[in-house]
Amino acid sequence: MKRTLLNLKIAFGSLGNFKLRTALATLGVFFGTFSLVVVGNLSDSLALKTEQEIANLGNNLIIVVSGQIRRYGPNTALISRATNLTLGDAEAIANALPATSRVSPSGFKAFPVRRGNTVLKAIAVNGVTPDFGEVRNFEIAEGSPITEEDDRFQRKVALIGRTTAEKLFGEENPVGKTILIWRVPCQIIGVMAEKGSDVAGNDQDNQLFVPLKTFLRNFVNQENVNIIYVQAVSAEAIDPLRREIEALLRVRHGIRKEMKDDFTVVDLKEVTALKSQAMGLISVLGRIAAAASFLIGALGILSIMILIVNERRVEIGIRRAVGSRKRDIILQFLMESSFISVSGGIIGMAAGFLMSLAIVKVLGYPVSVSVPGLLLAFAASALSGIVAGIYPSFKATQIHPVDIIRS
Amino acid sequence: MTPLCLMEDVRKTFRMGDDAVEVLKGIDLEIIPGEFAAIMGTSGSGKSTLMNLIGCLDVPTSGRYLLAGREVLGLQDDDLSVLRNAHIGFVFQSFYLLPYATVLENVLLPTLYRESAMDHTEERAVELLRLIGLEARMHFRPNRLSGGEQQRVAICRAMMNDPELLLADEPTGQLDSKTAAEIMNLLAKMNERGKTVIVVTHDPAIAASAKRIIRIKDGVIVDEQAG
Ligand SMILES: Nc1ncnc2c1ncn2[C@@H]1O[C@H](COP(=O)(O)OP(=O)(O)O)[C@@H](O)[C@H]1O
Ligand SMILES: [Mg+2]
Numbered sequence: 001m002k003r004t005l006l007n008l009k010i011a012f013g014s015l016g017n018f019k020l021r022t023a024l025a026t027l028g029v030f031f032g033t034f035s036l037v038v039v040g041n042l043s044d045s046l047a048l049k050t051e052q053e054i055a056n057l058g059n060n061l062i063i064v065v066s067g068q069i070r071r072y073g074p075n076t077a078l079i080s081r082a083t084n085l086t087l088g089d090a091e092a093i094a095n096a097l098p099a100t101s102r103v104s105p106s107g108f109k110a111f112p113v114r115r116g117n118t119v120l121k122a123i124a125v126n127g128v129t130p131d132f133g134e135v136r137n138f139e140i141a142e143g144s145p146i147t148e149e150d151d152r153f154q155r156k157v158a159l160i161g162r163t164t165a166e167k168l169f170g171e172e173n174p175v176g177k178t179i180l181i182w183r184v185p186c187q188i189i190g191v192m193a194e195k196g197s198d199v200a201g202n203d204q205d206n207q208l209f210v211p212l213k214t215f216l217r218n219f220v221n222q223e224n225v226n227i228i229y230v231q232a233v234s235a236e237a238i239d240p241l242r243r244e245i246e247a248l249l250r251v252r253h254g255i256r257k258e259m260k261d262d263f264t265v266v267d268l269k270e271v272t273a274l275k276s277q278a279m280g281l282i283s284v285l286g287r288i289a290a291a292a293s294f295l296i297g298a299l300g301i302l303s304i305m306i307l308i309v310n311e312r313r314v315e316i317g318i319r320r321a322v323g324s325r326k327r328d329i330i331l332q333f334l335m336e337s338s339f340i341s342v343s344g345g346i347i348g349m350a351a352g353f354l355m356s357l358a359i360v361k362v363l364g365y366p367v368s369v370s371v372p373g374l375l376l377a378f379a380a381s382a383l384s385g386i387v388a389g390i391y392p393s394f395k396a397t398q399i400h401p402v403d404i405i406r407s
Numbered sequence: 408m409t410p411l412c413l414m415e416d417v418r419k420t421f422r423m424g425d426d427a428v429e430v431l432k433g434i435d436l437e438i439i440p441g442e443f444a445a446i447m448g449t450s451g452s453g454k455s456t457l458m459n460l461i462g463c464l465d466v467p468t469s470g471r472y473l474l475a476g477r478e479v480l481g482l483q484d485d486d487l488s489v490l491r492n493a494h495i496g497f498v499f500q501s502f503y504l505l506p507y508a509t510v511l512e513n514v515l516l517p518t519l520y521r522e523s524a525m526d527h528t529e530e531r532a533v534e535l536l537r538l539i540g541l542e543a544r545m546h547f548r549p550n551r552l553s554g555g556e557q558q559r560v561a562i563c564r565a566m567m568n569d570p571e572l573l574l575a576d577e578p579t580g581q582l583d584s585k586t587a588a589e590i591m592n593l594l595a596k597m598n599e600r601g602k603t604v605i606v607v608t609h610d611p612a613i614a615a616s617a618k619r620i621i622r623i624k625d626g627v628i629v630d631e632q633a634g
Contacts, residue, residue, distance in 0.1 A: 003519040006512055013507025318503045321464060322564070323492020323520040325485045401464050405455070405499055405576070 004335065010315070011336040014308055025304045026344025028297025029384055032290045033345040033377035037352030038359070039286030040373020045356070045365040046279045050272040052366060057198065058136045060101075060232040062242055063266040064089075064249070066224070083107075083224035084262045089252055090228045096248060099241040102231040104131040107215045111182040113208065115168045123164055124207040125181055127215020127225075135229045138209075143175040143190025150189075151211040154218065158186040162194045163206035184218050186210060242267070290380070297341060298384040305337050305392035309399075316396050317404025326397040333396050337389025338382050345381025349374060409476060411571055411603050412438040412461055417470035419456055430456045432626040434470070438605065440571065443598040445617035446607045453626045454607045455576055461605065462495050462574045463487045475571065492520050496565025496602075498575035498594075502557040504549035510560050511536065511545035517568045525568075535563040539593065555586035562593055566602075573597055576607045584612070591616040 015022050057063075066084040090105040107127035113120045126132075130148055133139065140159065150157050158181065165174045174188045186208075195204040216222060230245065232238045242265045249255075249263055309316070316329060324332075353369075360367055419431040430453045438444060438461075448454045459465040460472065463479055466487070472479045475494055482490070491497075496517075504513045514532040518525055525531070536542045539559040541552070549557055558578060565573055575594060579587035591606075595616055598604045606617060614620050622630040 006508065006515070006519070009512075010505060010507045314503055315505050318505065319516070319520075320488065321462075321491065321497050322517040323488050323568075325488040325520070327485075328520060402459050404503075405459070405464075 007332050007335065008339060011308075011339070014312055015304075015340070017311065018304060018307060021300070021304050021307070022340060025297060025300030026340060026347075028293050028295075028300050029341045029344035029381045030293075030297075030348035030351070032293035032297055032384070033348035033381050034352040034355070035286045035290040035293065036377040036380065037349050037370075037373055038356045039283050039290070040370035040376070041353070041356035041368060042359060042365075043279050043283050044368035044370040044373070045360045045363075046275065048368045049365045050275065053198070054268050054272065056137060056195070057268065058229065058231065060235055060238055061135065061268070062230040062232060062238060062245065063268070064093075064228040064230060064245060065264050065266060066226050067262060068260065068264055083222065083226055084253070085225050085228055085249075086223060087225065089249060090225070092248060092252060093228065093230055093245055097241060097244050099233050099237040099244065100230055101233045102131045102135050102229075104129045104135040104229040104231075105212065105225040106132065106227045106229060107212060107220060108226045109220055111219065113164070113168070113182075114180040115177070118168055120164070120167055123181075125215065125219065126207060126209045127212040127219070128209050129212050132209070132229070135231045138195065139193040140190045141193040142173070143188070145190060146209065146211050151213050154214045155211060156184055156186045156214060156218070157189045157211065159190045159192055159209040160188050161192050161205040161207045163203055164208060165191050167206075181208060181210070182219060290377075294380055294384045297344065297381075298388040301337050301340055301385060301388035302391065304340065305333060305389055306395065308336070309333065309392045309396045313399050314404055316399045317401040320399070321401040321405075329396050330393040333393035334386055334389040337392070338385030341381050341385025341388065342378070345378060348381070349377050352377070408439050410437045410473070411440045411442075411475060412436065413471070413473040414460075414467075415471040417460060417467045417472055419453075419460060419465070420468045430626050431460070431467075434626075434628060436621070436628065438572075438603060440603050441598070441601060442619060443595065443604045443617050444606070444619040444621055445614035446605060446621045446623060447609060447611070447614050448623040449609060452623050454609075454623055457623065458574055458576050458605070458607050461572075462497060463491050464497075488520070489522060492517060492568060493522065494570050494572055496562075496568070496570040496573045498558070498561050498565050498573070498578045500577040500580040502549075502554070502561045502581075504557055504560060504564075506548065506550060508549075509546050510541060510549060510552070513549060513560060514545075514563045514567055516564055521568060532563070532567060535566055536560075539563060553586075554582055555589060558582065558586075558590055559593060562590070562597070566597065571603055573602045573604045574607075575604070577609075578606065579608070579610070579613055587613060 064085065085105065087105055090103050094100055094103040109125055110122040111125050113123045128146065129151060130146055133145055146157065146159060160174055168174065168179060174191060176188065178185050178187050192205065198204050232241045246265050250261065253262055255261060319329065357367065414434050414436040417431060417434040418429060420427050420429045434457060446454050446457060460467055463474060466480060474490065505516065511532055514535060515528065518528050533542060533545065536545050541556060541560060544552065549560065552560065573594065579590050582590060591613060594604050594606060606613065608614050618633065620632050621628055
């Protein structure tokens with residue numbers, strides 16, 4: 001330990017003669033660890049964000065929408081205007097498939113909403129069952145939820161989202177007030193807790209919820225629904241249940257083999273896949289940049305170490321004379337070269353860490369620290385130093401004390 | 408008494424390209440523990456070459472060399488390092504202190520490569536520096552010391568691992584005569600403390616401090632006398 005400290009001190013003294021070169025050499029390693037840490041933390045953040053978004057939609061959620069969703073993309077709307085699904089479909093899923101824990105059919109349409117002189121042109125109005133909150137992870141902040149009775153008696157009551165409430169009521173408490181949805185006066189019985197935007201980026205707080213039967217009778221005058229939310233009993237049950245639902249609905253809708261479905265069972269993982277793909281590309285580019293930086297850094301350290309070994313020929317000769325073995329010399333210079341690279345690497349890791357925090361903050365992603373990313377960065381910086389030190393340290397062992405004394 | 412160094416018909420040939428130069432041409436030499444010997448000869452006579460062989464910095468081309476009873480010929484590079492570290496202290500004409508280490512750290516250098524740990528290492532180094540009167544400057548860089556002071560530090564470094572044999576190759580070559588005398592006194596003091604000391608010099612005044620003078624000419628020992 002003492003030996004290492006003394007050797008490092010001597011190395012520092014000698015590096016002092018090549019300050020600029022040393023700084024340039026460490027810069028490569030700096031950028032290497034910097035990009036590895038940024039990329040590692042960002043992809044972790046994105047994965048976490050995606051997970052949160054999916055969980056935010058509902059636990060173990062399967063979404064069945066009417067009609068075909070042609071293309072999944074970052075802005076896939078998980079709602080549909082088609083109405084091929086029936087309440088019977090929902091009941092069949094609940095009764096026939098034991099892997100379901102809850103089924104919540106839902107209708108959807110945009111309507112103008114008015115309160116006094118304030119008119120909002122198109123607010124999403126959802127007809128929902130009492131189960132909806134459980135299935136979709138919607139909570140009520142104030143007031144009371146929609147009950148079985150509200151649905152059965154088609155009561156004209158509504159739950160209001162935060163954003164809509166602010167638009168209509170400002171600071172006022174909306175609970176108990178009446179608003180006009182399209183031409184149906186509804187009493188507000190509760191305000192939803194804030195939910196933020198969904199996977200597609202829609203503000204989930206700018207909508208209204210009324211009992212499903214009220215919605216079907218008073219707003220759209222039909223029996224069919226746009227969407228059926230199904231909660232599976234467990235995360236593992238999701239995939240098999242999706243296939244069972246597909247099979248069941250094809251039979252119920254009389255769809256033959258060669259025909260296309262008139263509904264879509266949404267794969268939430270696919271919805272978020274595009275984002276992950278983009279991040280995957282950034283990760284790859286970041287790693288390539290990191291590899292190039294490490295290579296440049298290692299070459300820089302290699303040239304520095306050659307200079308240093310040359311400058312310290314006498315020191316090496318004297319060390320050999322007083323009894324250092326070749327392996328002691330090799331170890332000494334490998335330590336020095338890896339010390340240079342690890343110093344640059346640690347600064348790069350710290351900078352990359354701060355950078356990823358800043359980016360995540362700007363993007364509004366959750367903070368996540370990729371420990372494997374940090375370890376990889378550290379290992380890569382140490383490794384590039386060691387690799388860069390191999391040739392110079394072997395060069396150092398070629399220095400013979402007799403040659404030093406003679407000159 | 409068993410000799411510390413025993414050389415029999417030691418030869419050293421240097422090869423430079425196609426030319427081979429035989430610098431030592433059959434050296435027979437015996438150094439017994441506690442001796443204070445001077446190796447004298449003109450420049451180029453092979454003194455340093457002989458010194459390097461005695462100090463195991465180099466190995467003979469042929470002959471026999473026993474150091475502390477051990478055959479040196481045929482030893483691996485690592486074994487020679489270990490041997491030097493344990494048995495030999497070197498003092499060179501150009502001091503060769505490490506510029507980026509302090510005086511104390513320079514003295515400690517041989518302890519970094521010891522096979523067995525040493526008790527009170529640092530106290531020992533400070534004690535040696537006190538002996539030469541440079542204790543107060545142990546945290547200085549060597550370049551702040553005079554030549555004579557640097558050479559005294561180099562002697563401390565040579566003494567640090569408590570070797571049997573102290574080898575000094577022209578230790579006063581860069582010093583004025585007064586300082587040179589001080590250095591020779593110091594070496595004599597080390598000899599009194601039980602070290603075997605061998606000094607290489609071409610200066611008769613310096614050689615006069617030694618108890619035994621070995622003259623070398625053209626690679627052979629030509630004359631030996633008690634000093
Ligand atoms: N490593 C070597 N390679 C070639 N020639 C050498 C080497 N070492 C010494 N010599 C030659 O051997 C001769 C004796 O050198 P040296 O032992 O240094 O003499 P001294 O110390 O007595 O002045 C010189 O001619 C020198 O050039
Ligand atoms: Mg010489």
